[in-house]
Amino acid sequence: MTAPSPFLSRQGAVVLPDVADPGVPSHYGNPNIEQRMLVAGEAIVDLSTRGIVSITGEDRLSWLNSMTSAELTRLPVGASSETLFLDPNGRLEYAAGIIDDGVTAWLLVEADDVAPMVAWLTRMKFMMRVEVADRSAEFARIGMMPAQAPLDLAVASPNGVPLVWTDPWRDVVAGGHQYARGEHPSAEWRWTEVLVFRDELTALAAGPLPAAGSLAAEALRVAAWRPRTSTEADEKTIPHELDWLRSAVHLSKGCYRGQETVAKVHNLGHPPRRLVLLHLDGSDSVLPRHGAVVFADRKGEPTAVGAVTTAAMHHELGPIALAVVRRNVDPGARLTVDEDGTAIAAAQQVIVPSDAGAVADVPRLPRLGAVRRTQ
Incomplete structure (x- = not known):
């Protein structure tokens, strides 16, 4: 358990309940202005409650490569990557951002995933030359959107490479x-x-750099269609549903846990659900909670077709949300979101199309007994 964030003592810091990043400031008085500051590269975001796992040892990258979705064996020192931990059926368990400094692979993960991930990786060591540790009590994460280079921070570089x-x-x-x-x-x-x-x-929180709250970062993430495991994923999620093959999956690397499902759905099938962006009616000034049910109008009857994963008030787009819906939901269907009895109208913007997958060019075999016609 880490100590309370010193950013909570900043003037105007507000912590809201039921947010994606509890324990850090949700905002400092004006999330819209904070979004603009982030976009301009002028503010930092306290992410100190998120997790950090380290893996040391000569086999660290080849070991991770054998178990996860990304190609990591030739990851350059100081380069950034992302990989997914899947179960044997291809369902998403964890996602991790990765930096390797030549000595240690640093995994950036959700706070709730640290303990189970460390326990599972420790069980999977076997004879590999690796050591796994939770480093969240020693290091903290700070987010930003630098216009050119990171803001002037004392970036940790325990092995000579800035993390x-x-x-x-x-x-x-x-x-x-x-x-x-x-x-x-x-x-x-x-x-x-x-x-x-x-x-x-503490010194950083008391310093001159402007800070933005977690709500500002989440609004920009939603607008970028960027998924998180703690919000967009559940026990059934496969990467295809969230378009996560674009940043964390190498489709032609060797075998890893869940690889068969990844290849089969991508080449021959379709993901059963798909990620969409919802443009919400803001008339009632209500944002739906995580898990709010999405309904589609079918023959005059509302039918549950999915759920909101993250809703946000964007400084330009207004109220928006990411949601996961059934694959066969008509992109033109009228949608509503039920937020504690309030029906919020929603326009759907397709992220993952209903025909996603089935990219393999498999020749169609003639039917048995069919007569081939000649000209």
């Missing part, structure tokens, strides 16, 4: 695949996280 992670979501990585079509909003997503020694957080 700066740049989110690969902005582009489709080598070996990845994007289901979303047309212009992708991730082009404006310059999300970067730096690791600092936790004992320097």
